[in-house]
Amino acid sequence: MKFTPLLIIIMFWGCKNDDESIVITPDNYHNSIDQIISVMIHDIFSPPVASRIFAYPNVAAYEIIASNNKDFKSISGQLSGLTAIPNYDKSKGPLNVQLASLVAYIDVSNELIFSEEPIVKYRDSLYTNWKSINKVEFNNAKEYGLKVADHIKKWLSKDNYKETRSMPKYTIKTNDPSKWQPTPPAYMDGIEPHWSKIRTFVIDSANQFAPPPPPKFSLEKGSLFYKELKEVYDVGNEIVKKGDTCVGIKTARFWDCNPYVSVTHGHMMYAVKKITPGAHWIGITKIACRKTNYNFDQTVYAYTKTALAIADGFISCWDEKYRSNLVRPETLINKYIDQNWKPLLQTPPFPEYSSGHSVVSGAAAVVLTDIFGDNFKFDDNTEMQFGLPIRSFNSFNEAANEAAMSRMYGGIHYRAAIEKGVQQGRNLGAYVVKKLKMK
Template sequence: MSIYSTSFFSRKINISSRSLLILLVLGVMISSCKDKSTEEPTPVAVSKATSEFSADIATRWTDLQLYLIKSTPGYAPPVAARTLAYTSLALYESVVYGMKDNQSLVGQLKGLSSLPKPDLSKEYNWGLAANAALSTLVVEMYATTNDANKRAIDSLRRNIESVIRIAIDNQEVTDRSNSFGVEIGQAIWEYSKTDGGNEGWSNNFPIDFKTPIGIGFWEPTGTQKTPLLPYWGKNRTFSALNMTTNPVAPTSFSFKENSEMFKLAKEVYEVGKALTTEQKAIANFWDDSGSSLTPPGHHFNIANIVLKKEKVKLDKVAEVYAKVGMAINDAFVACWRSKYTYNLMRPQTYIRQGIDPKWSPLLVTPPFPEYASGHSSGSGAASEILTTIFGENYAFTDNTHTGKFSDRSFKSFYEYANEAAISRLYGGIHYREGNENGLKNGKEIAKNILKLKFTK
């Protein structure tokens, strides 16, 4: 009896073993048949983190861009805002895989469905990747700049790479990192070409635009008869929410002396006639017109001032630049959307027609509709981002115009934004309403950028 029992038990074990073997083989076969093309590579901690790289890699490119903006034809404020946003996005995407708590913005930004990915089982130098991405995109974005500037772009690329490579003794890592950066730069360039503002620098004043005519509508105040970038408000924004985040409608137009519109114009007139020395200094400091770094460049430079002051690393710069850049871009798109929705005449035109035909503002009136203020919109966006990151009582000194105007110090980012906004009233080129509502909308635009999930 015991013999039969043992034999039966043995057969049960053999059957179970064969079954287990079959299951294991099937499991291997099924696993090998899975499509691994969509799977993320398994990270291997072989690359130095982005936080180990110097912020100079990025800030030096920004310093150069602010110079290029001043010396490249067609770089009007909206164009400058757009370019700074895309180069900042390229920087972020080229180093984000070296930031363990952060993630790509693919799938979150409007129209950005894919980007090249690194092979995380291999080593990368994120400093080289950042340099390659920025240089690739800057070359494309400033294609119309002069030859001296083009040489400066190439020189900066070579200089940064040579400094980083001193610490690298691996040609494969160098080549791999540079290739990934170039791929990101090229991909962001292709993405930028679909937003409606591609090569806006080449057509600031489109001849096919028919300027609306009507009571209270914008009229040229100088020799430029076609307004600046009338289609810019149709551009795609980075945040889908910002496609419909607009300033409230302006006050109804009227020349009647008891109307709110007349009061707004009368304020510009009276302030302009009695400007104090300080008010003139504020207006001139924030003018940023002509061959300047533009209002967007000024806001971006403030971010740069703070980042250098804080002595941060490349990871922090990449995230701050991306947030500030996209917020300012979207703020200018929304601002331009409102300008060509309402086509409101400038204070100079209103005052000469309804108050004093000989009045002139302190600043030259720019050639596009009044409502809302672009400088106010941009400063509202930048100040909201910077306040969220660095705090409400962050004191700093704005030395953007050192050598031309005295530096100005502020107790907070909101204080600087308020001054930038009111400067347009002092300059005689905006009504108070255009400044204040532009400022408010810029902050709302920034809040939508902050809703993006930069961290995992």
């Protein structure tokens, strides 16, 4: 038989396809998380719900890594209700662990979002490319990744999320001035009043790290509560006078992260879509992983540990929010001090105490410090997609402190919610670091 040059080329590429391995890089994982976040912004997920979307897919990916890398330990049995994932059938040949991990991440993520089409297109483009490189390797990894994803989906289906969808809405207590009221301009109902009923991940219960109660409500000018209320008013007025170059204004806008911002022009109202506080800290995790040149397995580990602290942080914070059910500064200032006053940032639609940004930032900062070390300098470009400049920090704790104080500058939190909130988060983060054995 005579071999033509064309036939030789075809035979060469056919053999190459059988032998070449599919290379999965940390950027593949970063990019996949970015794809999910873009859909989450579009779908306007609340901060607590968004934290759930970060946690479960990362756990799916991590468990595959941990079962095949001696540097990491499985967290089955450590997280509430999580059992061991299925074993891979080694008779099928070697497993591309990173590929299976990424398949599981994408599949579980797609289960938790609303707008599936963009993720399906993204997934299918990856599948087509991987299949063209090595069909057998791809099919084995895909089959196992989806098997693990199904295991995680069964676990997440029992976390009480579906049950909370049909629970009663928040009841407004109009006769009690200390209780939260819907705020302008949209006057939305209280978001996720039953989030404390969601199954926790690492912490034992929603109220395990409950902060001390907020200052006793009082409109007497000498009371601690009134002083904190007046402080919000005075700080807000002061930074507005200084203008857009003011550090307080820049800080507040950088850490806004409110997915519910509504803009009103005449009779028209529309939403300005942004990331959630949890997504901002997931973005910081990406920055840290890239700066340290973390490999794929290390990257999955960092995301997973941080996401779990964030998710438990929201459960802990929301437990306190609807227990203390404290009125926002905007409501009281407009009624008792200045009816024309507006906060720099739009007030989010849920009770004031404690501050969600403060709790989540405190928790994430402790975990990231445990992973990457203290005094870890980084440039935070997370908000550049929203037209905001890069801010630089000397440590994760410094960033957390700034994120917490941004809520005072923004006019949406009293000092107690900020200071007690960040401590609540740090306590929770320290518990996650101590209890969760991942290495």
